[in-house]
Amino acid sequence: MKTTRIGILGLGTVGKGVVEALGRQNTVVIDKILVREPYRYNSDLPLTTNVWEIIEDPDIDIVVEVMGGVDPAYEYLSSALHSGKSVVTANKEVVARYGPELMELARQNRQGFLFEASVGGGIPILDALTWHLRATPIHAVEGVVNGTTNFILNQMEQGMEFSAALQRAQALGLAEQNPSADVEGWDSARKLSILAGLAFSSWIHAEKEHVLGITHVKSCHLRRLHEMGFGLRLVARAQRQPSSIGFVVAPTVYPRGHRYLKLAGSQNAIGIFSEAGTTWIEGPGAGGIATASSIIADIQRIRFSIPDREPLFFEDFPAADIDDSYLIFTEDPYQPLPDIPDSLQKGAGYLVSPHALPPETGLVQYRFRIQ
Numbered sequence: 001m002k003t004t005r006i007g008i009l010g011l012g013t014v015g016k017g018v019v020e021a022l023g024r025q026n027t028v029v030i031d032k033i034l035v036r037e038p039y040r041y042n043s044d045l046p047l048t049t050n051v052w053e054i055i056e057d058p059d060i061d062i063v064v065e066v067m068g069g070v071d072p073a074y075e076y077l078s079s080a081l082h083s084g085k086s087v088v089t090a091n092k093e094v095v096a097r098y099g100p101e102l103m104e105l106a107r108q109n110r111q112g113f114l115f116e117a118s119v120g121g122g123i124p125i126l127d128a129l130t131w132h133l134r135a136t137p138i139h140a141v142e143g144v145v146n147g148t149t150n151f152i153l154n155q156m157e158q159g160m161e162f163s164a165a166l167q168r169a170q171a172l173g174l175a176e177q178n179p180s181a182d183v184e185g186w187d188s189a190r191k192l193s194i195l196a197g198l199a200f201s202s203w204i205h206a207e208k209e210h211v212l213g214i215t216h217v218k219s220c221h222l223r224r225l226h227e228m229g230f231g232l233r234l235v236a237r238a239q240r241q242p243s244s245i246g247f248v249v250a251p252t253v254y255p256r257g258h259r260y261l262k263l264a265g266s267q268n269a270i271g272i273f274s275e276a277g278t279t280w281i282e283g284p285g286a287g288g289i290a291t292a293s294s295i296i297a298d299i300q301r302i303r304f305s306i307p308d309r310e311p312l313f314f315e316d317f318p319a320a321d322i323d324d325s326y327l328i329f330t331e332d333p334y335q336p337l338p339d340i341p342d343s344l345q346k347g348a349g350y351l352v353s354p355h356a357l358p359p360e361t362g363l364v365q366y367r368f369r370i371q
């Protein structure tokens with residue numbers, strides 16, 4: 001088999017992981033790497049600051065995009081596909097927004113467009129959704145797909161307030177300097193768009209009303225939950241409903257012992273619920289080498305076969321809320337609740353409601369699942 005030649009766009013955490021992992025094999029050769037400031041890198045690497053030297057190089061077979069962001073990544077990826085190259089990307093933002101369009105462009109140009117690394121870093125979840133779990137219809141897919149919020153919630157459970165826990169995550173390099181995508185839930189929502197798109201053939205563009213992050217979570221609530229035998233995680237869930245796709249990212253309460261509450265570091269866990277049963281996949285959701293392993297798997301898949309030549313059809317289902325129970329506290333979770341109908345299950349300072357209460361109640365409401 002001929003050697004495959006690749007060009008890499010971006011040389012940060014994941015780009016360096018790809019370079020390191022490819023150094024261990026000789027069937028895939030790195031022709032050029034796009035960077036902005038070459039003096040910052042090892043001069044033995046084939047660096048360029050001109051992206052067109054990669055996109056227009058007839059010897060390059062596959063473009064690997066690990067820059068992040070929509071602009072200019074989207075333009076580079078579509079140009080690469082137009083010029084007859086396959087594309088592998090880790091960029092969830094571009095895939096969540098333009099996935100179907102780029103898949104169709106790849107098909108028209110008889111190229112591959114693969115993005116395993118864009119969800120769950122090193123976990124082979126998209127491969128499982130696309131190939132392994134297609135025998136029976138999938139009714140739901142959900143997961144903890146953001147390690148930064150796990151770290152922050154764990155710190156808060158031990159008494160730190162949100163802003164201090166976030167600063168600590170930034171100091172340890174676990175949160176970006178601009179952490180809004182992580183803590184406001186948009187990073188999880190982009191990953192959920194991709195998971196739902198592949199599970200239900202319906203590409204959902206997340207809207208504000210379906211995405212709630214962890215910025216309003218209070219440390220005293222986490223301590224109270226802990227005393228009651230529960231914990232909180234930022235969970236992304238999509239499910240097939242009669243005429244919509246239920247789509248929610250929200251802090252959700254689980255009983256102690258649940259797999260989500262045991263996730264350490266950057267571990268992610270994703271569950272796929274189908275008529276065949278539930279499949280759980282857990283593993284490293286981030287990190288240079290872990291994410292590079294997904295990228296290399298995509299490169300190998302393209303080397304051995306050009307995937308997705310059949311036209312893909314995405315049905316246009318609207319996104320809707322998911323009916324969950326709620327666990328509800330006052331601001332101070334030890335204070336008695338205001339007057340609430342007796343029909344709702346009440347405890348000392350909390351109540352469980354089968355639906356969200358109106359925001360005017362001023363109560364703090366967390367989605368609540370017991371399994």
Ligand SMILES: NC(=O)c1ccc[n+]([C@@H]2O[C@H](COP(=O)([O-])OP(=O)(O)OC[C@H]3O[C@@H](n4cnc5c(N)ncnc54)[C@H](OP(=O)(O)O)[C@@H]3O)[C@@H](O)[C@H]2O)c1
Nearest residue numbers: 010011012013014035036066067068090091121286287291
């Ligand atoms: N880190 C992970 O564990 C992980 C896991 C899964 C998916 N991903 C995804 O992988 C992608 C890369 O993430 P990362 O963590 O490797 O980010 P990163 O460490 O910030 O690296 C991105 C690199 O791309 C370069 N870059 C950005 N725009 C560029 C441009 N226009 N021209 C040339 N170089 C450019 C940056 O250069 P400068 O340094 O000059 O800005 C930086 O070196 C993102 O889409 C991310 O969501 C990351």
